[in-house]
Amino acid sequence: xxxxxxxxxxxxxxxxxxxxxxxxxxxxxxxxxxxxxxxxxxxxxxxxxxxxxxxxxxxxxxxxxxxxxxxxxxxxxxxxxxxxxxxxxxxxxxxxxxxxxxxxxxxxxxxxxxxxxxxxxxxxxxxxxxxxxxxxxxxxxxxxxxxxxxxxxxxxxxxxxxxxxxxxxxxxxxxxxxxxxxxxxxxxxxxxxxxxxxxxxxxxxxxxxxxxxxxxxxxxxxxxxxxxxxxxxxxxxxxxxxxxxxxxxxxxxxxxxxxxxxxx
Amino acid sequence: xxxxxxxxxxxxxxxxxxxxxxxxxxxxxxxxxxxxxxxxxxxxxxxxxxxxxxxxxxxxxxxxxxxxxxxxxxxxxxxxxxxxxxxxxxxxxxxxxxxxxxxxxxxxxxxxxxxxxxxxxxxxxxxxxxxxxxxxxxxxxxxxxxxxxxxxxxxxxxxxxxxxxxxxxxxxxxxxxxxxxxxxxxxxxxxxxxxxxxxxxxxxxxxxxxxxxxxxxxxxxxxxxxxxxxxxxxxxxxxxxxxxxxxxxxxxxxxxxxxxxxxxxxxxxxxxxxxxxxxxxxxxxxxxxxxxxxxxxxxxxxxxxxxxxxxxxxxxxxxxxxxxxxxxxxxxxxxxxxxxxxxxxxxxxxxxxxxxx
Numbered sequence: 001x002x003x004x005x006x007x008x009x010x011x012x013x014x015x016x017x018x019x020x021x022x023x024x025x026x027x028x029x030x031x032x033x034x035x036x037x038x039x040x041x042x043x044x045x046x047x048x049x050x051x052x053x054x055x056x057x058x059x060x061x062x063x064x065x066x067x068x069x070x071x072x073x074x075x076x077x078x079x080x081x082x083x084x085x086x087x088x089x090x091x092x093x094x095x096x097x098x099x100x101x102x103x104x105x106x107x108x109x110x111x112x113x114x115x116x117x118x119x120x121x122x123x124x125x126x127x128x129x130x131x132x133x134x135x136x137x138x139x140x141x142x143x144x145x146x147x148x149x150x151x152x153x154x155x156x157x158x159x160x161x162x163x164x165x166x167x168x169x170x171x172x173x174x175x176x177x178x179x180x181x182x183x184x185x186x187x188x189x190x191x192x193x194x195x196x197x198x199x200x201x202x203x204x205x206x207x208x209x210x211x212x213x214x215x216x217x218x219x220x221x222x223x224x225x226x227x228x229x230x231x232x233x234x235x236x237x238x239x240x241x242x243x244x245x246x247x248x249x250x251x252x253x254x255x256x257x258x259x260x261x262x263x264x
Numbered sequence: 265x266x267x268x269x270x271x272x273x274x275x276x277x278x279x280x281x282x283x284x285x286x287x288x289x290x291x292x293x294x295x296x297x298x299x300x301x302x303x304x305x306x307x308x309x310x311x312x313x314x315x316x317x318x319x320x321x322x323x324x325x326x327x328x329x330x331x332x333x334x335x336x337x338x339x340x341x342x343x344x345x346x347x348x349x350x351x352x353x354x355x356x357x358x359x360x361x362x363x364x365x366x367x368x369x370x371x372x373x374x375x376x377x378x379x380x381x382x383x384x385x386x387x388x389x390x391x392x393x394x395x396x397x398x399x400x401x402x403x404x405x406x407x408x409x410x411x412x413x414x415x416x417x418x419x420x421x422x423x424x425x426x427x428x429x430x431x432x433x434x435x436x437x438x439x440x441x442x443x444x445x446x447x448x449x450x451x452x453x454x455x456x457x458x459x460x461x462x463x464x465x466x467x468x469x470x471x472x473x474x475x476x477x478x479x480x481x482x483x484x485x486x487x488x489x490x491x492x493x494x495x496x497x498x499x500x501x502x503x504x505x506x507x508x509x510x511x512x513x514x515x516x517x518x519x520x521x522x523x524x525x526x527x528x529x530x531x532x533x534x535x536x537x538x539x540x541x542x543x544x545x546x547x548x549x550x551x552x553x554x555x556x557x558x559x560x561x562x563x564x565x566x567x568x569x570x571x572x573x574x575x576x577x578x579x580x581x582x583x584x585x586x587x588x589x590x591x592x593x594x595x596x597x598x599x600x601x602x603x604x605x606x607x608x609x610x611x612x613x614x615x616x617x618x619x620x621x
Contacts, residue, residue: 033542036541036542036543040542151542152539155541155544158540158542158544159540159544161540164537164538164539166558166560167559168522168555168559169521171526172558175522175523175527175553176349176552178298180294180296181321181338181606181608183608184321184606184607184608185294185321185338186294186295190608192521193521194519194521207294217520219520219559219573221518221519221573224516224518224519224609225608225609227609228319228609
């Protein structure tokens with residue numbers, strides 16, 4: 001490591017919108033890499049870690065969460081203005097998150113059931129990804145994101161190179177890891193063939209099917225997978241639920257759930 | 265001493281271990297036959313059978329006490345000849361460092377004839393060209409191969425069509441045929457080091473009954489193939505079927521998930537990834553399994569040469585069964601049936617080829 005002056009280090013900001021903070025925690029969970037990270041980057045704005053706030057502009061902004069309020073929609077423009085590079089982290093920021101389930105229903109109806117005075121609730125009809133509002137330089141998938149992929153994105157940013165974040169299916173990671181295919185060997189419903197890799201095939205390693213946390217692959221063929229899942233006895237209402245989780249409004253998953261809903 | 269009979273595999277396993285080999289053989293894990301380290305014959309799947317169909321694999325109870333009463337496991341020898349990931353080169357502070365990932369001495373027990381044929385295909389690809397891969401060669405030399413002649417082919421097997429089995433004829437150090445009544449193992453020697461190992465374990469010379477019984481095992485297996493392919497002229501008619509309507513049909517069922525290529529014992533495609541560390545002082549170039557079914561695989565200058573699932577499936581099947589001959593002088597398919605069993609949607613190459621023809 002060269003003797004870089006503190007002020008020469010690229011400045012990092014971490015922002016939060018509608019989210020559970022799990023992806024920000026992934027950054028704090030970097031353990032072995034956290035110290036080198038903190039000495040390579042000036043962590044200027046990261047409220048989850050420190051209330052000390054360094055002024056912008058920032059060289060790299062990591063943005064967690066989706067846009068769900070009019071204030072969010074305003075604030076993300078500010079974030080973009082003060083950020084040289086903007087990377088979304090996690091399913092909320094990249095796809096709208098679990099809260100995008102509101103897109104399939106009437107949010108005013110929810111509010112009227114949940115809140116005594118729903119008129120105080122200023123919320124948007126839909127939960128939208130950051131890219132629906134401002135230009136995004138890179139989208140890191142996952143619910144939550146994967147620690148190794150986060151480090152990879154940050155190191156790629158520091159080196160000025162493309163991050164190694166492949167768009168292929170979870171199946172590749174299963175086979176590299178040596179997992180048995182739970183879909184074929186156990187008849188366990190699994191979204192792995194239509195889900196982007198990144199988690200290291202975590203669930204199949206424990207004999208569970210993939211839940212699709214990282215969203216659709218580069219070329220998902222959900223109709224073909226649905227044929228298989230139906231053959232395994234998955235009902236249409238269950239198919240709808242399978243696709244409506246953290247990435248429900250990602251187009252291929254939306255279409256897959258709507259196709260199943262149409263049949264239900 | 266070419267053909268002998270062993271009463272038990274334990275002394276053989278013991279001898280291999282004391283010769284410095286890690287013995288890897290079939291075991292039952294996660295309701296499948298997986299290749300893993302074994303320390304004695306007790307680790308082998310006794311009385312286990314399997315049912316393999318397109319997109320489906322289930323273990324069943326097999327013949328009592330038999331240790332090899334199942335067909336190809338999801339694991340081929342590829343993991344040992346071509347590891348899923350390997351570091352190629354490392355650069356630290358601007359200087360190159362040689363990376364030697366080593367070549368573990370592994371004795372693979374239970375390799376089938378189709379797997380041996382696949383290893384021969386990989387040998388041509390990695391070691392038979394003008395630019396042999398030295399790391400591959402080291403791994404191959406460190407690999408001691410104990411074939412087991414198939415007694416119970418699977419529902420997706422078609423090695424007879426591909427001329428690769430079911431009996432192992434070459435490329436092994438030792439080849440075992442499991443016999444019953446009484447339970448014993450006929451062992452053929454295929455290499456000098458194989459002969460040296462067998463000479464050190466208790467054995468008796470095979471009698472003609474033993475040899476006949478083993479021949480009968482292979483003869484019966486040959487007539488029990490789950491599937492077949494008519495390969496006559498395939499080099500010509502398959503590439504000529506470029507515009508067959510069947511490609512659209514199969515593409516509608518293909519997930520582009522890569523499972524077929526990952527389980528294929530001859531699919532050798534890989535990608536190269538360069539990563540840096542946080543300090544920027546260390547750079548690593550590594551190789552990992554890739555597949556012609558990923559979009560990145562055919563990315564050229566920001567565009568994808570094979571952007572559709574149709575183009576990718578056509579490329580894979582045509583290469584595997586036809587243009588492989590032009591490239592390497594043999595078929596790329598050895599008839600193990602893994603791509604059929606492990607395709608989640610059950611695409612059956614033998615059926616596709618019959619329809620395309």
